[in-house]
Amino acid sequence: HGLSPVDVTSALVVARTASADSAATHRLLLVTDANLTDYRDLAGSNTYRGEDYWWLNDGDLTLRLKVQPGKAHTLSFYWGCKNDTRSARLTLFGETQTLTQSGYDGFRWFDLDLPADKLTSPDLTLSLTKPEAGSAAFVGRVKLRVR
Numbered sequence: 001h002g003l004s005p006v007d008v009t010s011a012l013v014v015a016r017t018a019s020a021d022s023a024a025t026h027r028l029l030l031v032t033d034a035n036l037t038d039y040r041d042l043a044g045s046n047t048y049r050g051e052d053y054w055w056l057n058d059g060d061l062t063l064r065l066k067v068q069p070g071k072a073h074t075l076s077f078y079w080g081c082k083n084d085t086r087s088a089r090l091t092l093f094g095e096t097q098t099l100t101q102s103g104y105d106g107f108r109w110f111d112l113d114l115p116a117d118k119l120t121s122p123d124l125t126l127s128l129t130k131p132e133a134g135s136a137a138f139v140g141r142v143k144l145r146v147r
Contacts, residue, residue, distance in 0.1 A: 037073065038065040038144040046138065049106045053080055056088055056136040061128040065144045072116040075126075078141035079110040088137035091127040093118050098131060107140055113147070 040063060042054040054061055067073055077099075080086065085102035092114075101110050114124075124144070130136040 033145065035145045035147075036143060037067050037146060038142075040065075040142045042139055042141060044138075048080055048082070048138070051078075051080070051107055051140045053107075053138040053140040055138040056128060056130040060130075061139070063126055063142060065124045065126070065142070066122060067114075067119050067124045067144060068146050069119050069122055070116055071119065072147040073114045073119060074145045074147055075112045075114055076143045076145070077110045077112075077139050078107050078143075080107045080138040080140060081105060084135055086137040087131035087134045088139075089129045089131055091129070092124075099137070100134075101137070 041052075042061070043052040044054040044058055046053055046055050046058075065075075075092075079101045081101055081104050083105045085100060087098055087100040089096055090099050090112075099110070099112075101108070128137065128139065
């Protein structure tokens, strides 16, 4: 039916239940990327332009992601904007910084480079919280790739 075979050794499958109801719909997402170490589909109670997302005004987001220790990675957020400016406070490696994106309507990938010398464990924990001022970010997905 027009589908190509997929190398399952490099595929990550993410499944999510839309509701706790027994007649719930399920969403299956097949991500194929040999450099991918972790991927999260962040379904909250909100949708914009057909994308489910987590809005930081609804609560903080803490993720524990898998990495390949000693290798540089790229951390990517599928960041939403509504022709406005959206911000979040990111706590990573014991440091907090403000992340801000603006100038578009919808979602775009926003990348941060993570140096190899900071990645000493197979687990990486990060937290996103709403900013002290301004509009809180909304994020649909998070992925982590080896560079």
